Amino acid sequence: MARKRSRNTVAQAAAAVVPAANGLVARAQYDVAGHGRRMRGWRAPSSGPNRAAAGLETIRNRSRDAVRNEWAGAASERVWGTNLVGTGIIARPNSKDPALKALFTEIWNDFCATADADGxxxxxxxxxxxxxxxxxxxxVFIRFRPRRADDGxxxxLQIQLLESDIVPQLDADAWPxxxxxxxxxxxIELDRIGRRAAYWCYREHPGDSPTSAVSHSDLYxxxxxEMRHLFKPNRPGALRGVPASAAVxxxxxxxGNFDDAVLVRQELANLYTVFVTRPPETGAPAIDPTTGQPYETDPGSGGPMIGLEPGISQELAPGEDVKFSDPPDAGANYPDFMRQQHLxxxxxxxxPYELLTGDVRDVSDRTLRIVINEFRxxxxxxxxxxxxxxxCQPVRDAVARAAVLAGLLTPEQGRDFARCTWSPHAWPYIHPTQDVQAKKMEKEAGFKSRSQIIAERGDDAEQVDADRxxxxxxxxxxxxxPPIPKGPADA
Structure with missing residues (x-):
């Protein structure tokens, strides 16, 4: 019978022990786990997924400010909105009954036109x-807003988008x-087994409140x-989302501050300045041969000593000299430095850097294809x-329930209505000729069906066939x- 090892023996076997050069015994470990000179200043807290999001309100405010005032922040938001949604992620009914499919499409299109609770x-x-x-x-939070029958x-049903500030960072074990x-x-209210049961919300955005302080007693x-929460959990157990740009x-x-400083320096450099120097006055004042009057020497007169105009030939007084300012330029390494930072x-x-900045210099077609495909x-x-x-799907489910309550669909039809295929906006071809030929070859080789290829383009195969x-x-x-091409048997 095998002897059972003690807990200490198991723990010792789990730790790899290697002989050191000086005869001592050192336990194998990751360098990053050490506390020597290299890692002494690296203090990483063991915060949980929700405690790590402390200061979330400040992060959100700074992220929004970057989108408002930094061109890179605004460009990043535009790129993601364009590529994730495009013209829209469309729902296509799965029903095979043409009449029922047409009814589902009509009901959905009517809802889409009036979906916004803010109008x-x-x-x-x-x-x-x-x-x-x-x-x-x-x-972002999505609130379902049922409407009365007399609302037209x-x-x-309508939906309302609510910013994250509507749901405060409130922790409580007891609350009215x-x-x-x-x-x-x-x-977020969690029930006994940790499921989301409700959300505690302000009645209006706290940033738009007429009072400077908003109390938690204003929550409902x-x-x-009646509400959905769209966010990306960064860690298991995370309840709230963090802006995607928090790390950068x-x-x-x-x-942005450095770029502004360089811009101001260049604005100052463009202020063309001329300095006129004169020797100390000795004897009689110098006479202007044009007017026969002494040159203006009173610095408090307020008039320019020398007026500059395009093409002017200026005669200086005896002993006067002209020196021009020599301001610094932006620096020879400025473009490379900014490119590296934006990378x-x-x-x-x-x-992708190319989509963020529009800078596609020295980028080959093959390299750009790799970048775009990875982003997609x-x-x-x-x-x-x-x-x-x-x-998308929770909204579709809510519309199905509302249509059943309104008598537009039977309960069975409502379940069929909720079952649909979502079609994101199709990606444009990077190389149209090669891309279309590749899809044709995939179909001919049996790797994909024609309906699947059409669905990837965001279209409905049945509708395409009907149009054809x-x-x-x-x-x-x-x-x-066009004439029908002849086959080999007709030749």
Whole structure:
């Protein structure tokens, strides 16, 4: 019978022991785990995923300020909004019944046109706004707003986007209106088993409040069934989102300050300055031969000693000399320095440098293709892991429930309505001829179906076929249809 090893023996076996050069015994470990001279100043706290987000409000404010006032911050937000949403992530019904599919599409299109509770955007505009708010602030909340039958909406539902400030960083184990056994963490109510049960919200944005101080007594409870939370958890157990640019905000700020300083220096350098020097006065004053009067020597007269005009030939008084200012320039290494800094900003924010700055010099077509493809893989990851499951599909489910309550669909049809295929906006071809040929070869080799290729372009295969058939029928009726190519048997 095998002898059971003691706990100490197991612990000793788990630690690798190696002989040292001086005969002592040293335990193998990562260098970064040491506390010697190299690592002495590196103090990394062991904060949990939510305690690590302390100061989140300051991070959000600085991220928004960078988007407002730093061109790199504004460009990054634009690039991500354009590539993650484009013209919109479209829902396509899965029903095979043409009549039912047409009904589902009609109901959805009617909702999309009036989806915004603020009455400004349609559903696809809200997608872009939600993605930009998520990237800038780290998160955004989606509130479902049921409407009355007399509001004139076919689908009695609208959605409202709420900034992260609406839900404060509130922690409480007891609170008026909090169910027994529940607790509030970071403004989110968790039930006994840790599920999100509700969100505690301000009635209006605290930054727009007429009073300087907003009390937590102004909060009200919104059930989790009426609100969704779009954010990217940075660690397991994280309850709130952190702005995507948090890691590069200090660098972005410093680079912006340096660039502004160089710009001011160049503005000062363009102030063309002339210094006129005169020897000490001795004897009679010098006479201007043009006017026969002494030269102006009173520095308090307020008039220029020498007027500069284009093409002028100025005669100086005897003994006078002219010296020009020699201000410093921007520096020979300024372009390379700024490029290197923006490369770091682009990498830290996940934005391709070429898209962030528009600088494509010395970039080959093949290199650009690699950069764009890697960026698109990241975009697809965000689309299918965050935006669609956290925002798009919950809205579709809420519309299905509202349509059933309004009598537009039966419960069974409502379930079919909720089941759909989401089609993000298709990527444009990097090299149209090669890309189309590659897709054609994939279809002919059996790697992909024609419907799959069409779906990747963001279109509906059935609609494409219907349009093609309609075009062919019209061309045949008008006598302009192209001739059918002959096959080998017809030759």
């Amino acid at each position: 400004v955007l349609d559903f696809y505009g809200l997608q872009t706004l939600a993605v930009e708010a998520w990237r800038t602030s780290g998160e 909406l076919r689908v009695p 209106g909090l169910p027994a056994g529940s607790r509030i963490r970071s403004g 409870r919104v059930p989790a069934t 905000l200090p660098k972005l700020r410093s680079v 770091g900003v682009a990498s830290g924010s996940g934005t 893989r990241t975009c697809e990851q965000y689309q299918w892991q965050l935006i669609i499951p956290m925002f 058939a309609e075009d062919l029928a019209r061309e045949t009726r008008l006598g302009i249809a």
